[in-house]
């Protein structure tokens with residue numbers, strides 16, 4: 001593809017090119033640049049890609065698009081070398097990456113929200129598979145597919161180049177239905193701008209990631225981009241109507257302005273209204289109304305109201321038109337739980353149980369504890385911490401939730417990353433003074449298990465499916481479920 005063709009992917013390109021090279025690939029990291037590569041020198045969170053232009057040139061870059069004005073770049077270039085300034089090059093990068101990677105799957109559903117993205121994406125993949133479709137999901141849990149495709153780098157929403165390449169590979173392998181997680185970082189950084197989204201879902205918006213977005217409004221605006229900028233007006237749009245009223249108002253407004261028909265689910269939903277949910281030993285029985293018509297109760301083999309909300313959102317993103325909705329709802333009893341999400345890990349001989357859950361926000365912790373409370377006849381015990389190098393403001397809020405909703409709270413380490421774990425624990429404990437503090441996660445889980453009596457439930461929260469604990473730069477092997485099983489003697 002000629003550089004000029006790439007530039008024409010956005011409106012009104014102003015560049016005059018003295019030389020118009022043939023471009024085979026795009027790169028955002030100077031280290032991955034090869035010949036015939038267009039290097040995007042992006043302004044990052046920590047570094048400036050413009051500082052790596054010399055390396056990109058040494059590696060054979062044939063053209064550069066820079067988010068730093070050319071006048072500020074000290075490096076000299078060969079005559080006629082195409083280097084162009086674009087204040088926000090990430091949008092063009094995403095478009096170029098998808099053009100170069102090739103066709104994408106025909107149905108791509110993207111889910112955003114603070115909590116529930118991975119679960120909803122995975123439920124949607126399962127629903128499609130149960131319909132006999134070759135489906136995949138992509139997000140925090142990695143790439144889940146039958147196709148033999150290398151996974152993209154482990155982000156919830158991969159960078160736009162990896163994303164475009166993965167989608168093209170899925171399409172080549174005849175996987176035409178893909179459920180993607182759209183993280184707020186990914187949306188804000190335009191990682192999804194080149195994805196041909198056919199359905200969008202919004203689960204909820206509560207506190208997280210304010211270290212990055214600074215304000216809840218900026219965080220909400222990043223997420224609503226999925227509906228405002230990325231979903232075509234003909235696409236399927238589904239929201240959880242029970243989330244915070246401001247986000248519901250914003251999404252309703254966006255949908256009305258763009259002529260998008262919103263499907264809404266939940267207790268306040270109109271497309272799929274949750275009339276009643278009754279916990280059962282293995283999950284819950286839910287009663288729904290589909291477009292106002294009450295249906296026979298459905299057995300959902302997943303515990304917790306939040307799991308019902310995620311399953312309903314997935315269902316609403318799955319049916320193509322109202323006539324096929326009922327067929328999709330018939331599949332709900334066949335859903336299976338998602339790894340590390342309210343996952344029953346151990347059942348002790350005295351009948352007490354231990355769950356692993358990925359709650360790492362105040363709202364998630366509240367939901368998982370509220371969900372498991374009806375399943376206990378005894379006490380609810382929680383082992384939890386908070387990640388380092390992430391939103392500090394959520395720590396006391398998580399402490400507050402634990403102190404109010406659990407009978408015993410044990411504060412331990414999550415992924416401290418570059419922070420001092422003692423200080424992270426202290427920030428949580430400030431709002432949870434009665435908690436027991438045990439730094440070592442394995443010892444904390446052991447203490448939780450030791451405390452279990454008949455009828456009690458232990459929730460080990462925060463790390464879900466994760467296979468490691470990041471301390472400094474080192475990732476130590478750690479799997480909450482495996483540790484629980486080893487300690488309980490059922491490994």
Ligand SMILES: CC(=O)N[C@H]1[C@@H](OP(=O)(O)OP(=O)(O)OC[C@H]2O[C@@H](n3ccc(=O)[nH]c3=O)[C@H](O)[C@@H]2O)O[C@H](CO)[C@@H](O)[C@@H]1O[C@H](C)C(=O)N[C@@H](C)C(=O)N[C@H](CCC(=O)O)C(=O)O
Nearest residue numbers: 028029030042044045046047049052155156157159183185
């Ligand atoms: C804070 C953040 O989101 N950073 C992401 C961002 O990196 P960045 O642009 O800030 O990188 P930078 O280190 O400042 O470097 C600037 C530029 O210099 C380039 N460079 C740098 C070094 C070099 O030798 N040569 C070179 O060219 C870099 O490639 C980059 O283009 O863009 C990169 C490519 O897309 C991402 O890999 C990177 O994710 C980092 C690893 C990360 O930890 N991100 C987390 C916070 C994240 O995105 N999380 C969300 C999930 C959140 C949720 O759970 O809801 C996610 O989607 O995973």
Ligand SMILES: Nc1ncnc2c1ncn2[C@@H]1O[C@H](COP(=O)(O)OP(=O)(O)OP(=O)(O)O)[C@@H](O)[C@H]1O
Nearest residue numbers: 114115116117118119140306357358359364367368
């Ligand atoms: N609909 C929901 N409402 C509130 N909390 C939820 C909801 N769904 C999931 N949770 C909580 O959030 C945790 C993470 O769920 P999930 O992995 O599906 O979310 P996510 O949005 O993908 O998270 P991440 O941002 O880490 O990728 C769950 O283990 C549970 O504690």
Ligand SMILES: N[C@H](CCC[C@H](N)C(=O)O)C(=O)O
Nearest residue numbers: 360386387390414415462463
């Ligand atoms: N995607 C989330 C995952 C958090 C998981 C938790 N275990 C932590 O380390 O904080 C984040 O990057 O904020």
Ligand SMILES: [Mg+2]
Nearest residue numbers: 117118139140
């Ligand atoms: Mg996720």
